[in-house]
Amino acid sequence: MRQTGRHRQTARDNETNWNTQTDSQRQCDKLEHTNRQPETTPKIYSLHIRSDITYRFSNTLVTSKVANPDTVSREAKFDVTLPNEAFITKFKLIINNKTYDGEVKEKEEAKQQYEAAKDRGQSAGQIVAKPRETNMFEIMVNVAAQEKVIFELTYQELLRRKKGRYSHVTYINPGQLVNDFLIEVKINESRALSELEVPAIRNDILTDDDTEDDNELAVIERPSPKSALITYRPTIDQQRQESERGIRGQFVVEYDIERENLAGELLVVNGYFVHYFAPDELPPLPMDIVFILDKSGSMNGRKIVQLKEAMNRIFSDMRTDDRFTIMTFDGSTRFWRNTLVSVTDQTLLEAKDFVDKIPAMGSTNINAALVRGISSRAPVIIFLTDGEPTTGITNPTQILSNVRSQNEGEVPIFSLAFGRGADYKFTKKLAAQNNGLGRKIYEDSDSSLQILGFIEEISTVLLKNVTFKYLNDKVNQTTLTKTNYNTVFGGSEVIISGRLADKTTQGLSTNDLPLKITGTGKDEPFICVYPLPPIKIDRDINVTKDVSIGGYFSKITEKLWAYLTVKQMLRKLDALTDKDEKQKVNDRILQLSIKVNIYCKENA
Template identity: 40%
Template sequence: MWCFGACFMNIDIYSFHINSTVTSRYAVTVITSRVANRLNESKEVHFQVKIPKNAFISKFRMTMEGKTYDGVVKKKEEAQRQYSQAVSRGESAGMVSSVGRTLEEFKTSVTVAAFSKVTFELTYEELLIRRLGKYQLLINAQPMQPVADFKVDVHIKEGPDISLLEVKGGLNTNELAKAVTTTRSGNEVWVAFYPTREQQTKCEGCAESGLNGDLIITYDVERLNPSGELQIADGYFVHYFSPTNVQRIPKNVVFIIDRSGSMYGRKMQQTRLAMLKILGDLTSDDTFGLITFDSQVDVWKPELLQGTEKNLEQAKNFVKQIRDRGATDINEAVLKGVEMIKRHPREGSASILILLTDGDPTAGETNIMRIQANVKEAIGGKFPLYCLGFGFDVNFDFLEKMALENNGLARRIYEDSDADLQLQGFYEEVATPLLTNVQLSYTGVGNLTQTRFSHYYNGSEIVVCGQITDNSLETFQAEVIAVSKSNEVKYEDSVSVKDLAGLPEHENIQRLWAYLTVKQRLEKEVTLKGEEKEAAKKEALDLSLKYKFVTPLTSMVVTKPHEEDTQVAHKPKEGEQSHGHHHRVQALPQLPPYGSGASFTSSGDYVRFLVASSHQPKPLCYDVPVATKLSLLSDPSSEFSMNGELKLYGGKGFKEIAIHYKTDHLLTLNTSEIRYSDGQNHVKFVWGQQPTNVSLILKNDEVDVTMGTVRVVFLLHKEDGDVFLWPAVHQLPKGVSLQGILEGHVIRCFFVSCPPILQTVL
């Protein structure tokens, strides 16, 4: 949580509390911030906090001058009217946005009268997921000013005893170690973080603006009963199933690696690093295959090979030679992987298909619905497909549906320095299958969450919830049937309903059931059609409204006091750009007569982007997060597209621009060199060099490119020690529908500052 321009000495966060209670893996976290306006005039005060992406906001309220203003959760369509009205008035709307790998940001503001106080309170809920043998509770705290009363309290209470506990993160550095106290007793843990005002300014990463970091609590529980852990409360049950005394199943894994032109540079390098480590972790009873693809699909070896030392060494040598080139034929590549696995059936093994790509299908079959149908038909439910989407250019919705339809999941790999570790981390989660075809059943129950799972992996956990429909039930019975390495196995458990229901640690099971049901119905809805799709969506919506969860189907409407604007909080989807839900739009004053134009100016963590055109009389101004990749221009009819990546750290333009034309043509420009590929020939130039046999006109500080019906001149600017690119569109096709930021614009480059009151945050 931080204040923006209102963070002066006279706007004081005098109390900041985070209280998180974890009851049997289900966490309810409450953030309470109390702020005082010490001035003799009213001031706008901002509340901004980061919460885990996996969480649902379930409550928000503001209290001031003796009155409480609660956020109301409504169906998204019903809230859209308030949202649209707020945007049209130039007011902020969409108070939740994605901010990276694990967090979402909630922010709002309110005008506080002179010498008055306001209390903000936000509650969010989440089920902690077991990964690699641990649960993780992530708490982010960044009041961005020292706070006299700063407290983080965490209480964890489980059924079985706690077997492992670790407290780490940026808020648990050496300077702050004395501020953290941990108490552990049997099945309970208490963690308190009470930093003094002085400690809040002297820790690593802290300054006069106070704390900014995470407190990460990881733990696990004893697993004495192979049948799992059963809990019952208020007519609902939860079953945690994670047997440990099971032999690992040999796996057949095929890696499908995108080597298209957009994987150039660090993406390809990190993919190679990750694959070398992953190959090193395969064992001799595993079999594996490697497929690389662009517009052409190549199989390293036609057969799945044993993970012997010799085979793995040859595979590593192959991986080291993978180079980017060409377009992206996802359909043919995945079908080839399915074919490889099906051609080598092996009793007592588990098969896994892993696709790594960073782009849309641009070669072969490019209709994503037909690709999804082809893959689903080919796999036939026999094994899971996991889709790893590299970066933000990838069509994540497409990958997610394809994975979910085939008993897998999609995960985004972020373009950071540790992308290779992200790839390895995902692989480790599925590296050790213990059971396949897992089916769970119970007596006297209904409204069950998912009960069939294709694989159970070491270090994970299967969670099933449901409603006890037989009121006369005295003994609750659970049965799990699965296939292990050698044979079918059965786990059975029988417990007294009366004994379980009387235990104190079983609160929140009903909310856990609702949370998990909504999550799973939303996933299921992606893969369904027609009436089944609508039914899944309706069930998720009804539960979201009943339990007041802010989900992709609902919004929270916050009406402010003193006739201020209405705000609407939406939950962003993984496929959306970070910062993608906050809009502030007003009209720009007319610019001087430059003709049509565009410019960038730097502003903190954003680059300001101004666009004007002949058919847009009033220019538009965008604040775009640094490192964002933008779709600049595309003509689907001629298969032309142009994308740009902004410079970091105060840059005024692009660090790299890529043009794709038809299947194989790729032109990539950065501030040091220009690369061109037609799928077979690869040419590299430096600025000022004269090319041969390539349709480019290259000078010292500009390159003139014509592809199809589009002509673009790229200017190499040098200003105040900064070097950056700028595209100037000189020719566009007539009578076609173009897309992208530069669509329909004849661009000239000039630099102006947008009025501070006007911006659109993408």
Template identity: 35%
Template sequence: MDRTTVGVTLFGLLFIWATAAPTEKKQGVDIYSYHINSTIHSRYAITVITSRVENRLSESKEVHFQVKIPKNAFISKFRITIDGKTYDGVVQDKEEAQQQYSQAVSRGESAEKTSSVGRTLEEFKTSVMVGASSKVTFELTYEELLIRRLGKYQLLINVQPMQPVADLKIDVAIYESSKICFLEATDASDLEFGYGLTTTKSDKVAWVDFYPTRQQQTSCDNICGKNGLNTDLIITYDVERPNSAGEIKASDSFFVHFSAPTDIKRIPINVVFVIDQSGSMSGRKIIQTRWALLKILDDFAVDDHFGLITFNNRVDVWKPELVQATKTNLESARSFVRQILDQGDTDINAAVLRGVEMLNKHSQDRSASILILLTDGMPNTGETDTTRIQANVKEAIGGKFPFYCLGFGFDVKLDFLEKMALENNGFARRIYEGSDAYLQLQGFYKEVATPLLTNVKLNYTGAVNLTQTRFSQYYKGSEIVVAGQLTNTLETETTGTSKSSKVTYKHSTKKSTGVLLQDTYIRRLWGFLTVKQLLMKEKILNGQEKEAARKEAIDLSLKYTFVTPLTSMVVIKPQEQDVQVAQKPKEKERVNGAENHDSSGTSGPTLFVPPPPPPRPAPRLADPFYIGTHVRFLISSTGQQKPLCYDQPAPLNYRLLTDSSSDYFMKGKLLGHGFQETVFDFKANYHLKLSTKNIRYYDGLNDLTFLWEQEPTERHTDSVSLILKDNEMDITMGTIRVVFLRHKKNGEFFLWPDVKLQPNANIQGIFGKANLQYEELPGSVIKIGHEQVKATWSTATDYRRSSAPVLGCWLVPYESVLPGRLSNFILV
């Protein structure tokens, strides 16, 4: 080969090379060894992924190394060994790395940027040209501090070598100074591996080994295939806590203090939920939100107090003051939640300030207050300046209680929510759209639902350079972690307010001067935690304080070789001077309708990402004029009246039927002669998707696929009934029955619904009115309600029948027969 070409991507990873090699098929490239080794010392995990690959062909071949790492982690080392030479990455200030990138671009070398963010993982990719019958070794190291949530630590290791591997080994070693009381290893589908996995545990040490054979990597259920394993190995564990004052580890003049007292009674909570019900929350978002709130209401204790606020362009309060979680109040709250509907704009400022006002008016004595905001968009009415909103909220709360912000989906500006939460002792979290969104919401609430202490302060003598030492609240199942540098004998004092009184815990330990190789992790843990907290401070500070936090974060990142949002890892190949720049990504968001993956400011071409659908238009007083094709709908009339028909604009996605009382939602994509796809959601657990090719059904446990024209099939539960016969699908969910027929016209298939039963008068959507009564006036005028419209005698095909007969009908404007403005039923 003439020249070795190296390209690296890590979400914001930039590729720069002087020559570009074509991408070929993977044939002839063998990953003969793939090892993942993770070592955990007192919650601090260092994971090394090593992949050894051989090009067995007689010509050069592009070889790929692709892994996923936890978002909370920092890459600390990356190395490529090829042709007997090793190329190490060097961490630099991002601006310095950018200069090398810009110089490469100015020389005419290609430059690309890509990014791909999942819920908990970031993707790292590397490609390198390997000569005939040659080998390459990739080695990636990342580090993370495991966070205790709901009483467990979790280590997640993605296992996806991209092909079956003869030598595949995952080794995890856990070393704790307290007894390990719980250990479990599962895969992402929550099923324990039935092969190649062993767990061993002594008092303070545990091992997890996963050595699947090549055959096992292709023959297991769900997570295996011709490309080998594709799963996440999830290891959860916890330790005993015999000392309420906590656990201290010290070495190399550094210490870490873990505090998680359990001998305290739960503090009653005062919580206000501020729920976005604007138009952009339509469909699954609002259904999942209602479902989550109903579940959360079940978790309240009788001595808790709570309030519910919904908002769009106006603020609606369930009760003007917080009320006790009595049986009567909870039942009333459930009725309120079931009636939450989506419509209007988004006034975040007024809604949050109202929530603060309610909490401030309520007695805080012997209780803990929490404010929770759930929104899926940006403020577009009332106060819309995000900086002023943040200032208003911070002033109103005044540090009295934490504020948590949950951003639903990718239309929300998470940076705005994150700063607002951090300024008020809380945090922001994205809720990902999907069938488990309500579980994400419920899971978050469980983390903060059991406060044990408020106003927690940790004081230390004999130590400097401490990480955060003050916490507004401490919750059951979590853990407070403080690290610092020792100057003398360490004495600690932890104080806080419990349900009944103030509590104090004391602890002391001698300064350790000995340096054991395996104990250098305490120094790195301190560096990791300090950088994390400096990055959070940098987001909320201004002026010189912001610059000081930024500089300190950069200096520590360079010292500990962490790839952070402020640093980059540069791989410089000797002689040829090819440059690759690896950057810590920002989580993708939508900006002006397009996905924004990284704000590094780099120039040069980027990999093309298809733009997502445009944002939902703001509500209007009248419907816009839709240009495009139309599909003719028939609507039955009462008595012996002739049917009405109207032309519906297409192609568009429509809300077809919704029933808030039963969490029922049906939507459809109108295209061509009818619907190309329809989706049902019912009680959050049930999900049904009909396309012209097949039918997918998920009931919370089973994921089934049916084919049109297959043998007659029936599936029944207590509240759902599915009957498939040939090209007809009979669907009953709760009290609503709809029959879908599959038709074919001009060689194309399409779907059409026939609503058979909808006893609830509150059902909304395009098919919200099953029948319509009108009066026929002279001159081809139709009177519907109080409105008179000009009609034309026409025809329409009745696709609600398998025979699809052509019927005569009065053609009227769609505005006259729809139960509301058309824009109310359009989904994007």
């Protein structure tokens, strides 16, 4: 999850109760605060969003205060869309100085408790996830006549490094002018911040402009080289300059840190460790890629134009030691070249000419395209489709099975689902089962930039077939998160976590942790053996006043371990086909989620 949520309010008479459930949202990586309301709907008089980022781990508290000026009770309805990578950890209402806490529970237990409380006329809450709608939560609360209600939601996410930066994004759209409006982001990192930017409020659409103005209303303080405090508090007049419905857009904080050790960094707190690995100084490997592009009739119009724009940009960015070819498909398949060709001025011109002349027509034979693409023995496949299979083998489960049986060399397949008609569930499973990544491309004016951005994320490979081994007996090997990676991309970061074998270990470990990293580099095998010293923790670290060091910070590594473990189990679910195995993984996710109090889709 990369962006933050939205509140929407509607009104109708109702008994006093509150309930949370998910709803759909166009972009999963945003949290957007919106308010759609009749004239007499309760008023948001205060909206505070406070984020505390400690070693890439963000803890965010959303506080919305609502007043009902009407002479009758009104129901306030909030839609909160979380960042795509976030988990809810706490939610509560404060009504007449009484706090109603929500808990992560199994669906049937939560439903029964909620219905029973509702029948008694009591305040109650639950989180329910609807199918395919993973990130929007709907909260309903009755606000009595001329009374106030406070809603608080806490969520956590691990900021993922992309293109050399961590990005923390808050979508703001209260739908009205808010008298007390505050966004506060605190950063405390293990090393000095090498970059820090707060650009002007962005909209949803990507642009070609690499230069952005600074956010003139954002105040940046630097208490130390490793920390920063960003405050954004627009006045009513400043909000009105945008519109009478307030400010709308993305509030973004981007940063990176200095790095000294090729083996990465180690954070150890209270018996758990987290290892960060980002070897940016390594030279990139040459890329061998087969582009498999959908040219069926549904691609006709703006989509085929945007695909051509994106491919021409991608060709221009390829390195001279890369090799590539192109396959197009509709009801049948066609290769531009039957073998991979080197990048030269001539081959790029010919490839661009081929792409420019691609017509959009015919049916969609996804099975034939993937099976033939795998038979080309390409080291990497990038697959793009805008629809569902309409000819040949049309059963997605059978197609996935065929691809698995054909892909004996475990060729990574990076899949893009382009537009509203694309089967994103299928393409995500395809990527998960074949060592790749899946991405949804939204059908907007910036579609070509979305495609280009995804390719840029995966086009610089620093290492292949990477394995991490922790060599002494202090690590409980059964608790380790993923330690084998098919690829490590430039500008990204690999994060591994686990428990120490000695459960009595408290605070920081004073000993080095021997580590061996092996993989394939550009010119030779990569072997890195290090005694990895722990990060020196600043015990005076400045976290938000709502979070104590004894609570949040003392459990930061455990939270990170649980977060990574659940995320990896969710990805495993995407790859599984056996119902019994899927149920076992779902049960494990639920048990861990309840233990550490995090909420995700599978809990529902």
